[in-house]
Amino acid sequence: GQSLEQPSEVTAVEGAIVQINCTYQTSGFYGLSWYQQHDGGAPTFLSYNALDGLEETGRFSSFLSRSDSYGYLLLQELQMKDSASYFCAVNSGGYQKVTFGTGTKLQVIP
Amino acid sequence: DVKVTQSSRYLVKRTGEKVFLECVQDMDHENMFWYRQDPGLGLRLIYFSYDVKMKEKGDIPEGYSVSREKKERFSLILESASTNQTSMYLCASSPNREAEDTQYFGPGTRLTVL
Numbered sequence: 001g002q003s004l005e006q007p008s009e010v011t012a013v014e015g016a017i018v019q020i021n022c023t024y025q026t027s028g029f030y031g032l033s034w035y036q037q038h039d040g041g042a043p044t045f046l047s048y049n050a051l052d053g054l055e056e057t058g059r060f061s062s063f064l065s066r067s068d069s070y071g072y073l074l075l076q077e078l079q080m081k082d083s084a085s086y087f088c089a090v091n092s093g094g095y096q097k098v099t100f101g102t103g104t105k106l107q108v109i110p
Numbered sequence: 111d112v113k114v115t116q117s118s119r120y121l122v123k124r125t126g127e128k129v130f131l132e133c134v135q136d137m138d139h140e141n142m143f144w145y146r147q148d149p150g151l152g153l154r155l156i157y158f159s160y161d162v163k164m165k166e167k168g169d170i171p172e173g174y175s176v177s178r179e180k181k182e183r184f185s186l187i188l189e190s191a192s193t194n195q196t197s198m199y200l201c202a203s204s205p206n207r208e209a210e211d212t213q214y215f216g217p218g219t220r221l222t223v224l
Contacts, residue, residue, distance in 0.1 A: 008150075033211045042200065042215035043153070087152060091211045097143070098211055099169070102152035 002026045004101035006088055011107045012078055020073045020104045022088035030091040032064050032071045033098060038084045046073070046086075075106075083108045113137070114216035116201055122222045129188040131219050133201030140206040142184035143213065144168075144176060146197040153200065159184055160206065191223045 004024045012018040022032070031050040035043040049055055049064035049071060061074040075082055085105050089098040117132035135142065141160050145153040145168075155168030157176040165176050173195060177185045184203075188195055198220050202213040 031211050033213075035213075042217050043202075043213075044215070045212045048211050089211070097141075097155070097158055097166075097168075098213070099155070100145075100153040102150060 002090065002092055002099040004088055004090060004099060006086075006101045006104045008102070009105045009107070011109060012075075014078055014080060014108055014110050016078050017074065017076050018078060018106065020075075020086050020088075020106070022071050022073075022101055024069050024071075024088070024090045024101075026069075026090050026092035026099065028092040029066060029069075030093075032062075033089045033091070034060075034062055034073045035087045035089060035100075036084050037087065037103070043087060078108050080108050080110070082106060114201060114203055114214050116199075116216040116219050118219050119217060120220050120222075122224065123188075123191050124224050125192060127188075127191050127223075129191050129221065129223075131186040131188075131199055131201075131221070133184045133186070133203075133216055134182050135184075135203040135214070136182065137203065137205070137214070138181065139203035139214075140181075141204045142178065143202040143204075144174075144184065144186045145200045145202065146170070146195075147200055147218075148197050156186065191221075193223050195221065196223045197221060 034046040037043040047062040064071040085103045088101045143158040144156045159178040201216040204213045
């Protein structure tokens with residue numbers, strides 16, 4: 001089976017940096033994605049890593065180490081609007097079929 | 111912009127009723143997905159489809175069926191609704207492109223089964 005682990009909750013201060021980790025155990029691996037979901041909203045795509053290393057998109061970066069089955073999402077210059085749930089997701093079987101983690105609820109405080 | 115729409119935002123049904131949840135996407139995506147989202151459990155895949163009339167079971171297909179007669183439309187069917195199917199249901203679509211896993215989600219349908 002597939003399993004992904006990420007912290008359930010993280011609290012960080014506005015303007016700071018926060019890292020959300022994700023470890024996975026899957027029978028195959030095509031890539032690791034990250035999604036953001038605000039309360040009452042739909043998940044929206046943030047980033048995708050198929051190869052080892054860091055991908056940067058504005059204030060958000062995502063890292064992957066396939067040998068460690070590990071990735072993280074890095075959020076810099078935190079803003080109040082970044083308060084949301086963040087999900088990692090692994091594609092282990094093609095067709096863009098992914099398995100989602102249980103999500104990390106990020107609370108940004110003043 | 112990709113647009114994924116779902117037929118209802120909120121739905122209340124009674125135990126034993128047959129329930130249809132409809133999802134439509136306007137970007138000619140090959141793949142479509144149905145998830146349910148419950149607190150503490152994340153998003154769990156019910157069924158997905160990679161082409162018209164094609165369907166594959168996800169992780170929790172029991173009690174559900176799906177239909178994809180047209181490329182843009184993917185329906186989730188609860189043959190006989192039960193209270194444990196009370197949940198948020200999310201539909202998503204994605205293009206079938208290599209090295210890309212972006213899924214585009216609809217707004218969700220919050221289903222309550224009484």
